[in-house]
Amino acid sequence: MSTIDLDFEEELRPFCQDTALECFNCGTCSAVCPLVNDNFPRRMIRYIQVGARQAILENANELYKCLHCGLCTHTCPRQADPGEIILGLKRFVVENWRRS
Ligand code: SF4
Numbered sequence: 001m002s003t004i005d006l007d008f009e010e011e012l013r014p015f016c017q018d019t020a021l022e023c024f025n026c027g028t029c030s031a032v033c034p035l036v037n038d039n040f041p042r043r044m045i046r047y048i049q050v051g052a053r054q055a056i057l058e059n060a061n062e063l064y065k066c067l068h069c070g071l072c073t074h075t076c077p078r079q080a081d082p083g084e085i086i087l088g089l090k091r092f093v094v095e096n097w098r099r100s
């Protein structure tokens with residue numbers, strides 16, 4: 001079971017721009033993402049919003065499937081910039097692995 005980390009958004013700030021809270025979970029990014037994979041990238045952004053740090057680390061392999069095509073960012077109606085968030089999550093995961 002995943003735990004909730006209330007400080008997770010702050011922990012992410014050095015790695016990731018602070019736009020996750022702009023997301024209102026419309027799902028457009030997941031609809032256009034060529035990966036067509038279980039609500040990616042919307043689900044990752046939702047994990048940030050609810051502080052599900054462990055869920056991101058447990059699903060980190062999904063981040064590395066991202067092609068950085070930019071379609072999600074281009075179509076997001078809230079300027080949440082999901083493509084950049086995914087890149088930032090990669091940075092966070094690498095740093096986490098490096099420290100462990
Ligand atoms: S398109 Fe933007 S607002 Fe909609 S779910 Fe994706 S990140 Fe959130």
Ligand code: SF4
Binds near residue numbers: 069072086
């Ligand atoms: S940048 Fe990554 S997450 Fe966004 S649409 Fe492209 S493959 Fe999907």
